[in-house]
Amino acid sequence: MDWISSLLLATVRLAIPLLLISLAELYGQRAGMVNIGLEGLAAIGALVGFLTCYITGSNWIGLLCGALAGLVVNMIYAFSTVTLCADHTVYGMAINIFAPALASFIYRIYFGTGSDLKQITTMASIGIPGLKDIPVIGPLLFDQSPMVYLTILLVVFTSVFFNRTRAGLSYKSVGEHPQAAATLGINVIGVKYLACMICGALAGMGGAYLTTCYSSTYTDGIVAGRGFIALAAVIFGRWSAGGILLACLFFGFCDALQIRLQVSGIAIPYQFFQMIPYVATVIVLSVIGTKQAGPKANGQPYRKEQR
16 A cells, blocks of 8 residues: 555555646647657756756756746747747757757756765655545645646636637637637737737746755756657646646656566666556657647648738
């Protein structure tokens, strides 16, 4: 039971950064913006969040600055794809190349090239009195970092926003048929830029979570493919906040399981265990990837004069 409880607890903690990055992509795709540069946005957010927390000693300021860094970097993608109508995939990959390299450069400029590991204090957990003492469920749901609670609230807000509000329906119409949305008076370009801002901020915050709430240090490659797994989570979750939550818990479980198996003493090379989350991603996409369709205008450039 202790092993299972530890596994489930790790599942929740590992699912949160993936959930933030997946919600970032959801907000983007609902406005027709397919951003595959999530890996790069999370990487720059992780570095800036860690560096800010290291300087100020505040995890919250680190998270906010990580979100701001992701937002600023994603404006390159936004200007290129919305204003210049460039290809989404090309500039998404450009972000994946540029942002991690920039993060590594900034880290080496500030800390030098020494081998000593810089560390910070991660965000402390906050237990809800009474509820945290419930066996198994208590530590799992009611004795977590504040960011866990806030991320779950964000999932609820996102679900209500897209399905129960007029603004959310207008937002989604931009991703389905931008020309029709424009005839209703919706500022299509403004919504697309807003989507890119939200996407960049949430992806950057997801990266900052890794260095301020989960790990206590920054290393190259700390995002470890979560940006690409987030793309699969959006498809797996059928472009809904609730579905994405379940998908991220599944991928978080796979990640937590491979970590536990690495330290279990099983005489199998650890590289095979590290493959588990990525193999699960490939299997999920192969099973449901062709059976689901996202917003119809995803990845398509929008021109005002186009009919």
